[in-house]
Amino acid sequence: MGAALASFCAASPLPASAQLERWTLERTVTIGDAFDPETGLTRVGRVIVQGDRMLVAQPLEHRLRVFSLTGDFLGFIGRRGEGPGEFRRVGSMGVHEGRVWVGDPELQRHQYFDAEGRFVSSARIKGHPTMPASSLLSVRGILPDGSRLVRYALTSADEEAGKPGAVFRFGPDGLLRDTVAMIVGRNNVVRLLGIGWTVVSTIPVSYRSLLSVAPDGSGFVVVHRTAPTSAEPHTFRVIRFDALADTAWAREIPYDPIRVPAAWRSRHVERQVRDIVEEPTFPEGRIRRQLERAYGALEFFPPVGGVRAVPDGSTWLRLRTGVESFEWEVLDQSGRAFARVDAPQGRMAWVDAESLWFVERDELDISYLVRYVIRRP
DSSP: OHHHHGGGSOOOOOOOGGGSEEEEEEEEEEEOOTTOTTTOBOSOOOEEEETTEEEEEEGGGTEEEEEETTSOEEEEEOOBSSSTTOBSSOOOEEEETTEEEEEETTTTEEEEEOTTSOEEEEEEOOOOTTSOTTOOEEEEEEOTTSOEEEEEOOOHHHHHHTOOEEEEEEOTTSOEEEEEEEEOSOOSEEEEEETTEEEEEEOSOOOSOEEEEOTTSSOEEEEEOOOOSSSSOEEEEEEEEOTTSOEEEEEEEEEOOOBOOHHHHHHHHHHHHHHHTTSTTSOHHHHHHHHHHHHHTOOBOOSEEEEEEOTTSOEEEEEEOSSSOEEEEEEOTTSOEEEEEEOOSSEEEEEOSSEEEEEEEOTTOOEEEEEEEEEOO
C-alpha cells in the first residue's frame, strides 16, 4: 500500500544549507536527581508529553515516571507483573483519543491509561500465519482510526544478515490488513563466535532503515540509507506516510559521504574489547580479531543518525556533518528543508513546536532529561 505508492512520488532537490533558517536552543529545565528515589532516572525509554505533564518510560523498573514540565515529580504508573496496569516490558508509547497507550512486546499487548494515570483497558495483536510463531510483535503506533502499526522482532542472525523487516498495519479488530513499509539494509548487530560461546554485540554504525511514528498516530516516517561505495555524492530516501498509512511524500536527499577514519575504528574496537572481556571466559585475542573484521568493513558513516515524525507534520533528521558532529534538519509538511539546529549531546526524546527534550548523561553515566527551548531568527 503506502510503500508501493512511494515510488510514484517525484523527488525534488532540497534547498542549499545556506538558505535554511538557523535555529538556536536555550537550555531551561533539567529533570533527574541521582540521590532521589522519586526523581532519579534509570535507563530512559520512550517519552510522551501530554498537556502539562511528561511520562517517562523506565524499562528497568517496569513502570513510568510522571513529571510536570517544570520537573516536579507527580507519581508512577505501573509495576512489574502481568495484570491490568502491569508490565513485563515497557515498550513504545503514544496518545490515542486522549488516552496514553503503552506497549508491552513480551505480553504482546498495549494498555491504555487516562489523564490521571489510571488503567482503562488493554488490547492484543493476534499475529498472522506469515509471521513466526515465536516472534515478538511490537506496536509502534496507533493511527486515528484505531489501526496499529506493528513490527515483529527478527533474530540476531537475521539482523546481522540484513534480512528485510516490515511494518504491518493491523486493523482495530487486531487482524492483519496490509504491509505499509519495508525495513531494509545492514544492521549493526555482530555475532562473535567461538567454541562453546557466542557474544552478540553492536557497533555504532548501521545502514538499517529508520522508523519514527508521530506520538498521536498522525503519520510516520521511514528513512532508507544505503551504504555508499565511494566518496562521490550519494542520496538517502525519506518517505512520509499520513494518518491512513498512505504515502504523503518521498524525497531523495543528497549528501557527501564521510569516510570512517582508522583511528575511530581502533578506538571503538578497544572500547568493546574492554567491555566484553570483563567476562574471563571470552578470549581477548579472538574477540579483538572478530571486531576488527567487523569494523574493517565500514568505509563510510551513514548520513542519518536519527529521525522524528512530529504531529505538526514536520520531520526532523539527525544529519552527520563530520566524524563526531551532527545537526538536526527540519523538513516541512511537503518534505522541503527549512531549518537547521545544532544537535546537543544525547538522544532526542521529544520534540514539539516550542521545545526539545533530550536524554543526557553525566560523567557517572547517570541519566537526565533536559529541555531546550527553540529560538528562531
